[in-house]
Amino acid sequence: MATKISGKKERLILAFGRTLVPRCQATNRRGEQCLKAAIQNKSVCRNHGGRSTGARTEEGKRRSREANLIHGERSVQGMLRAREDRVRIRQLADAVRVLGLATNVKRVRGKWPEGYQPIEDEAGVLDLVQKLRIRREG
Numbered sequence: 001m002a003t004k005i006s007g008k009k010e011r012l013i014l015a016f017g018r019t020l021v022p023r024c025q026a027t028n029r030r031g032e033q034c035l036k037a038a039i040q041n042k043s044v045c046r047n048h049g050g051r052s053t054g055a056r057t058e059e060g061k062r063r064s065r066e067a068n069l070i071h072g073e074r075s076v077q078g079m080l081r082a083r084e085d086r087v088r089i090r091q092l093a094d095a096v097r098v099l100g101l102a103t104n105v106k107r108v109r110g111k112w113p114e115g116y117q118p119i120e121d122e123a124g125v126l127d128l129v130q131k132l133r134i135r136r137e138g
């Protein structure tokens with residue numbers, strides 16, 4: 001009996017039921033799942049690129065990255081941007097607490113993001129404002 005996940009069968013019975021092997025996950029030109037067994041440790045058969053090692057040239061790798069990019073949140077730039085945002089959120093919370101603008105602002109808990117310098121006095125708040133101004137203008 002083959003298991004069915006997301007419409008495609010994952011296993012294929014061979015040798016009259018004596019062996020169960022992974023089935024090719026590719027779709028043929030009729031839109032049906034390929035009937036062959038997948039190559040060992042791969043998800044598709046040799047006809048559907050099971051022996052392929054992927055893009056080899058730098059140009060090919062770049063095109064593959066661009067074609068498969070979904071949102072970029074896990075790209076190097078996206079993770080650096082997210083880290084910068086975490087630093088900024090902590091520093092703004094520090095600034096609000098230092099200036100006494102809100103009474104119920106607690107320190108943000110958890111691991112400090114890389115590059116975070118706690119803001120402890122009004123001079124630190126001024127530095128932060130200067131940095132944010134430079135960022136907005138630049």
Ligand SMILES: [Zn+2]
Nearest residue numbers: 024034045048
């Ligand atoms: Zn196939």
